[in-house]
Amino acid sequence: MRVIEWREGSLRFLDQTRLPLEEIFVTTDDEYVVADAIKRLAIRGAPLIGIGAAYGFVLALNKVTDASKVPAAIERASILLSSTRPTAVNLFRALERMKAEAAAFMSAPLLEFKLHLLEEALAIHREDEAMCRAIGEHGAALLPNAAVVVTHCNTGRLATGGEGTALAVIAKAWELRTLKHVYMDETRPLMQGARLTAWELKQLGIPSTLMTDSTAAFLMQRGLVNAVVVGADRITLNGDVANKVGTYGLAVLAKHHGIPMIVAAPTSTLDFTLVNGSEIPIEQRNGKEVTHIGETRIAPEGVEVYSPAFDITPGELISAIVTEQGVMQYPFRDPIKRLRPGRSRAL
Amino acid sequence: MRVIEWREGSLRFLDQTRLPLEEIFVTTDDEYVVADAIKRLAIRGAPLIGIGAAYGFVLALNKVTDASKVPAAIERASILLSSTRPTAVNLFRALERMKAEAAAFMSAPLLEFKLHLLEEALAIHREDEAMCRAIGEHGAALLPNAAVVVTHCNTGRLATGGEGTALAVIAKAWELRTLKHVYMDETRPLMQGARLTAWELKQLGIPSTLMTDSTAAFLMQRGLVNAVVVGADRITLNGDVANKVGTYGLAVLAKHHGIPMIVAAPTSTLDFTLVNGSEIPIEQRNGKEVTHIGETRIAPEGVEVYSPAFDITPGELISAIVTEQGVMQYPFRDPIKRLRPGRSRAL
Numbered sequence: 148m149r150v151i152e153w154r155e156g157s158l159r160f161l162d163q164t165r166l167p168l169e170e171i172f173v174t175t176d177d178e179y180v181v182a183d184a185i186k187r188l189a190i191r192g193a194p195l196i197g198i199g200a201a202y203g204f205v206l207a208l209n210k211v212t213d214a215s216k217v218p219a220a221i222e223r224a225s226i227l228l229s230s231t232r233p234t235a236v237n238l239f240r241a242l243e244r245m246k247a248e249a250a251a252f253m254s255a256p257l258l259e260f261k262l263h264l265l266e267e268a269l270a271i272h273r274e275d276e277a278m279c280r281a282i283g284e285h286g287a288a289l290l291p292n293a294a295v296v297v298t299h300c301n302t303g304r305l306a307t308g309g310e311g312t313a314l315a316v317i318a319k320a321w322e323l324r325t326l327k328h329v330y331m332d333e334t335r336p337l338m339q340g341a342r343l344t345a346w347e348l349k350q351l352g353i354p355s356t357l358m359t360d361s362t363a364a365f366l367m368q369r370g371l372v373n374a375v376v377v378g379a380d381r382i383t384l385n386g387d388v389a390n391k392v393g394t395y396g397l398a399v400l401a402k403h404h405g406i407p408m409i410v411a412a413p414t415s416t417l418d419f420t421l422v423n424g425s426e427i428p429i430e431q432r433n434g435k436e437v438t439h440i441g442e443t444r445i446a447p448e449g450v451e452v453y454s455p456a457f458d459i460t461p462g463e464l465i466s467a468i469v470t471e472q473g474v475m476q477y478p479f480r481d482p483i484k485r486l487r488p489g490r491s492r493a494l
Numbered sequence: 495m496r497v498i499e500w501r502e503g504s505l506r507f508l509d510q511t512r513l514p515l516e517e518i519f520v521t522t523d524d525e526y527v528v529a530d531a532i533k534r535l536a537i538r539g540a541p542l543i544g545i546g547a548a549y550g551f552v553l554a555l556n557k558v559t560d561a562s563k564v565p566a567a568i569e570r571a572s573i574l575l576s577s578t579r580p581t582a583v584n585l586f587r588a589l590e591r592m593k594a595e596a597a598a599f600m601s602a603p604l605l606e607f608k609l610h611l612l613e614e615a616l617a618i619h620r621e622d623e624a625m626c627r628a629i630g631e632h633g634a635a636l637l638p639n640a641a642v643v644v645t646h647c648n649t650g651r652l653a654t655g656g657e658g659t660a661l662a663v664i665a666k667a668w669e670l671r672t673l674k675h676v677y678m679d680e681t682r683p684l685m686q687g688a689r690l691t692a693w694e695l696k697q698l699g700i701p702s703t704l705m706t707d708s709t710a711a712f713l714m715q716r717g718l719v720n721a722v723v724v725g726a727d728r729i730t731l732n733g734d735v736a737n738k739v740g741t742y743g744l745a746v747l748a749k750h751h752g753i754p755m756i757v758a759a760p761t762s763t764l765d766f767t768l769v770n771g772s773e774i775p776i777e778q779r780n781g782k783e784v785t786h787i788g789e790t791r792i793a794p795e796g797v798e799v800y801s802p803a804f805d806i807t808p809g810e811l812i813s814a815i816v817t818e819q820g821v822m823q824y825p826f827r828d829p830i831k832r833l834r835p836g837r838s839r840a841l
Contacts, residue, residue: 167794330800333784333793335682335706341785341793349794356798357784359682361707361740365805368742393708395715396747403746437680437704438688440787446680446688447514447696451703453677458712 148350150304151190151198153269156209158202162189163305167346178207178224185231185238192306194275194413197237200228201268204245208264214257221249237415241271272308278413279309281471286316286411289467289474291373293327294320297363300334300391301343302378302411312378312411314347316469321353329355330366332393336436336454339391360393367404375401379412379468386462386479387424388412392455398464407466414470414486424459432456495697497651498537498545500616503556505549509536510652514693525554525571532578532585539653541622541760544584547575548615551592555611561604568596584762588618619655625760626656628818633663633758636814636821638720640674641667644710647681647738648690649725649758659725659758661694663816668700676702677713679740683783683801686738707740714751722748726759726815733809733826734771735759739802745811754813761817761833771806779803 148170151160158181159174173189175181181203184190190199207224211217229242248267252260290296296317303314310318320326329348334340341357348355358366366372375397381389388394388410401408421427434452438444446452468475475482495517498507505528506521520536522528528550531537537546554571558564576589595614599607637643643664650661657665667673676695681687688704695702705713713719722744728736735741735757748755768774781799785791793799815822822829 168791332708333682335680335708338792341797345797346794349797354798356800357781357793358800359707359739359784361679361682361743362800362802362805364743364746365739365802366800368805392706392712396708396711396743399711399747399750400743403750434704437706441790443788444515445685446704447693450688450692450696451701453703453705453709453713455709455712458709458715 151195151202151272151308153202153265153272158199158206160184160190160199161305163191163343164189166305167342176206176209178203178227181206182227182231185228192301193235193237194307195305196232196235197241198268198272198275198308200231200238201241201245201271203228204242205261205264205268208249209261211257217249217253217257217260221246244271275308277309278471279307279311279315282312282411282413282469283310283315283319285471285474286313286376286409286469287319287323287325289407289409289469290316290320290325290376292325294325294374295328295330295372296320296326297330297332297366297372297375297397298344299332299340299377299393299397301339301347303344303347305343305347312413313376314344316376316409316411317348317353318351321351326353329353330363330372331355331357332360332363333357334391334393335360336432363397364400367400367406372406374407374409376409376411379410379416380457381421381427382410382412382417382468382483383421383423383426384419384480384483385423386465386468386475386477386483387427388460388462388465388468389424389427389457390460392458395458395460395464398460402464408460408464409467409469410460410465411469414472417470417483417486424461427459429458430456498542498549498619498655500549500612500619505546505553507531507537507546508652510538510690511536513652514689523553523556525550525574528553529574529578532575539648540582540584541654542652543579543582544588545615545619545622545655547578547585548588548592548618550575551589552608552611552615555596556608558604564596564600564604564607568593591618622655624656625818626654626658626662629659629758629760629816630657630662630666632818632821633660633723633756633816634666634670634672636754636756636816637663637667637672637723639672641672641721642675642677642719643667643673644677644679644713644719644722644744645691646679646687646707646724646740646744648686648694650691650694652690652694659760660723661691663723663756663758664695664700665698668698673700676700677710677719678702678704679707679710680704681738681740682707683779710744711747714747714753719753721754721756723756723758726757726763727804728768728774729757729759729764729815729830730768730770730774731766731827731830732770733812733815733822733824733830734774735807735809735812735815736771736774736804737807739805742805742807742811745807749811755807755811756814756816757807757812758816761819764830764833771808774806777803
């Protein structure tokens with residue numbers, strides 16, 4: 148099953164807001180439907196948002212029948228799609244690429260112009276798929292035989308154009324028959340593990356077990372786990388990793404139990420402007436995500452909540468960082484410097 | 495506010511099923527109302543169940559107006575109250591005490607007989623209060639000045655006849671002005687932290703903050719916490735502690751960050767038949783507690799769940815075990831042996 152796909156002039160995508168209870172696909176040739184899908188999280192995950200926006204741009208320009216109206220259509224599509232999720236950097240990168248492609252072929256015949264835009268959107272998608280595949284291959288080679296892996300949050304096909312990052316590692320190891328089982332944290336407060344990762348692993352037929360976030364420690368103590376694999380939101384020059392809150396605790400526990408802690412992320416996650424993790428600002432989530440489940444209050448009125456969206460894992464607690472370019476081992480400063488910014492076109 | 499209280503021939507108790515949204519008290523002179531309250535968790539927490547059952551026994555015998563009917567009433571009350579929560583050891587201990595008291599004064603005039611039963615129930619309640627007070631005093635002395643404490647699950651007045659165990663330590667430190675702030679884990683899956691501890695700390699006016707279970711690690715890393723205080727379900731001869739799942743992870747994190755890990759529990763929690771924690775059976779909870787919130791499914795159909803009710807923290811990760819008899823430091827084997835079983839009458 149493909150989460151997003153170009154099919155004969157239309158875009159077909161999975162409505163993630165209905166997961167895991169229903170698998171509803173939407174097929175549309177209307178960029179407004181795509182923009183709305185991004186806004187309401189039907190299409191989510193930074194790389195997937197970029198891919199969706201690129202296809203949305205194609206749909207918008209496909210409607211144009213008069214070459215003189217192309218510039219206005221570009222302007223309209225850019226405003227529409229860029230206003231959906233203002234903080235997703237991949238969205239803006241994808242739209243920049245689409246606009247550059249449009250500018251380059253502005254004087255071509257209209258049909259050729261449209262084909263170039265589609266080719267660019269397909270390239271953005273394909274590059275993301277290739278990035279996922281490379282991460283999966285590099286990462287799977289790191290796992291022990293009969294690997295029993297703990298993972299956190301959602302890092303798979305629902306967030307990227309391919310197999311994902313940490314979940315690509317897991318899926319590749321399953322294909323190579325070196326993976327035995329996956330334990331996934333439910334990932335409070337937003338339950339991405341319970342809702343999305345559980346669904347993805349079931350789709351892939353990978354034996355997996357759901358648990359509360361505080362159960363992982365006990366699994367490790369009992370010797371039931373031999374690797375932790377997670378994604379990353381941002382990685383600094385010294386290899387400090389910002390990722391979904393709970394990652395740092397897993398890293399300390401992995402260290403205590405002598406279990407490898409593996410981070411899988413594209414090189415686009417590397418922030419070459421930051422020396423270490425203390426420079427990463429910590430986004431605070433709305434307390435209601437903790438005090439309420441849906442609209443039902445579970446904690447008393449007026450309780451104060453501390454809910455950082457992510458935490459910082461220092462590089463020295465990480466065994467390996469896997470990107471599409473290969474595997475880096477601690478200490479990370481030199482291998483990260485050698486990656487050179489901008490070498491990858493991945494979103 | 496008292497969670498359970500004898501008032502002029504009646505029992506008054508807080509209906510905990512309505513917390514934290516409503517504070518509803520029930521006043522009754524009917525033992526069937528008490529038995530039902532225990533069964534539906536309106537009265538919960540092992541020591542509190544014992545106290546509730548003792549008062550229920552008094553109410554049942556108070557109805558008797560003919561001395562010849564006392565033996566049958568004792569039999570009926572015992573069966574009614576002991577069938578409410580079959581695994582709560584405190585319930586059976588309390589009923590044994592009430593029956594022994596009844597047997598001792600069976601030949602006394604009916605009014606005197608009833609007074610002796612009431613005195614015994616009040617004694618059970620008072621002893622539990624004294625136990626909590628002593629734990630609070632011993633434990634508060636261990637906390638650093640301007641203590642910022644992480645706690646887990648619910649260990650307070652809602653579970654005992656007094657101020658609780660870990661929460662008694664926290665309440666006493668607040669009274670002594672050595673406590674600055676409490677961070678409480680929400681405690682998945684049943685949310686005792688979010689629902690009950692948050693409510694109790696608000697009642698006590700203690701500054702407190704709610705967080706997801708996986709946020710504690712990040713707090714420790716940032717140096718925002720200087721002690722962890724938790725309760726215990728069972729303690730073995732070498733000081734291994736079974737407590738709500740998540741406790742072991744907190745202990746590893748506390749060790750990693752050089753923060754004291756304090757366990758507060760009555761001596762009745764000590765199991766003198768078990769040499770170490772590996773002998774404690776691990777109760778598995780129903781997976782629905784993880785896959786559903788209330789009746790709403792959040793994880794996909796058919797997902798496998800691993801949900802141990804508690805975990806085992808080895809004694810070497812615990813800085814101190816506080817009981818009503820005082821403070822024990824690691825290694826615990828000798829001080830625990832010196833406690834001698836049965837010395838305390840606490841439930």
